[in-house]
Amino acid sequence: MREKLKALATLQQVDLEIAALRKAADIFPKQLTDLDKELAAARSALEAERARLADLERQKGNLQQSITDEKDKVRKWESRLTEQRSTREYAALAREIDIAKKANQTMAEEVVELGKTLATQRDAVKAKEQEFAAVQDRVGGQVAELKQKVTDADAQVKELEVKRAKASTVVDVGLLRRYDTVRKKRLPVLVPVLAPGTCQGCNMNVPPQLYNTLRSTLGTDICPSCHRIIYASEALEAPAAR
Ligand SMILES: [Zn+2]
The missing domain is CATH 1.10.287.1490 (Helix Hairpins)
Known part of the structure; x- marks a missing residue:
C-alpha cells in the first residue's frame, strides 16, 4: 500500500513542478x-x-x-x-x-x-x-x-x-487513471487527511469510519466532498509502517 502511495506522491511532485x-x-x-x-x-x-x-x-x-x-x-x-x-x-x-x-x-x-x-x-x-x-x-x-x-x-x-x-510507470494503473481524471480539474490530486479527519484538499471532514480505515490500512480512498485521492498523513510520514 505504502509503495503505491509513494509512487503516486512522486508522480504528483513532478506534476506540481510542471504546473508551477x-x-x-x-x-x-x-x-x-x-x-x-x-x-x-x-x-x-x-x-x-x-x-x-x-x-x-x-x-x-x-x-x-x-x-x-x-x-x-x-x-x-x-x-x-x-x-x-x-x-x-x-x-x-x-x-x-x-x-x-x-x-x-x-x-x-x-x-x-x-x-x-x-x-x-x-x-x-x-x-x-x-x-x-x-x-x-x-x-x-x-x-x-x-x-x-x-x-x-x-x-x-x-x-x-x-x-x-x-x-507514472510505477504507479498502480487504477490509481493512475483516477489521478489523471481528477488532475484535469484540480491539482494537487493526492492530499493527506489530518487529525481529526480533515481533508487537506477541501478542508472538509471525512467520515470517522473512513479516516480510521485510512489510518489502519495506510492506503488511499476518495474524499466524499472533493473527490481527491486521500490518505492518512501518517502513511507517508511514518518510516516503514507495518
Ligand atoms: Zn476533500
Whole structure:
C-alpha cells in the first residue's frame, strides 16, 4: 500500500513542478505583446514627426514653385508694358504687376518662416529618432531575454515530462487513471487527511469510519466532498509502517 502511495506522491511532485513552470510561463506571451506594443508606439510617434516634416517640406516646395511662377508672370507682363497703347491699359497692367510683386514678397516671407519651422521640425525628428533607437535597444534586449526564458521553460517542462512518464510507470494503473481524471480539474490530486479527519484538499471532514480505515490500512480512498485521492498523513510520514 505504502509503495503505491509513494509512487503516486512522486508522480504528483513532478506534476506540481510542471504546473508551477507553466504558470510562471503564462505571463510570457502577454509580456511579449506588451513589448511589441511599446515598440510600435515609439515607431508611430517617430513616423508622425517624419510625416509632419514631409508635409512642411511639401508646403515649402509648393510655395517656391508659386514664387517662380509668379516671377515668370511678372517678367512676361513687364515685357508687355511697352506694347500698351493707352495710358489706361498701361496703368492697369502696371497695377497687376505691382499686386503680383507684393504677393511674391508675402510668399517669400512665408518661405523664410517655413524654413524656421522646418529647422525646428528636423530637430524634433532627430530627437524622436534617438528616442526610438533607445526604445528599440531596450525592448530588443528584453524580448531576447524573454524568448530565452520561454525556451528554458519549454526545455524544463520537456525534461519533467520525461521524468513524469517514467514516474507514472510505477504507479498502480487504477490509481493512475483516477489521478489523471481528477488532475484535469484540480491539482494537487493526492492530499493527506489530518487529525481529526480533515481533508487537506477541501478542508472538509471525512467520515470517522473512513479516516480510521485510512489510518489502519495506510492506503488511499476518495474524499466524499472533493473527490481527491486521500490518505492518512501518517502513511507517508511514518518510516516503514507495518
Ligand atoms: Zn476533500
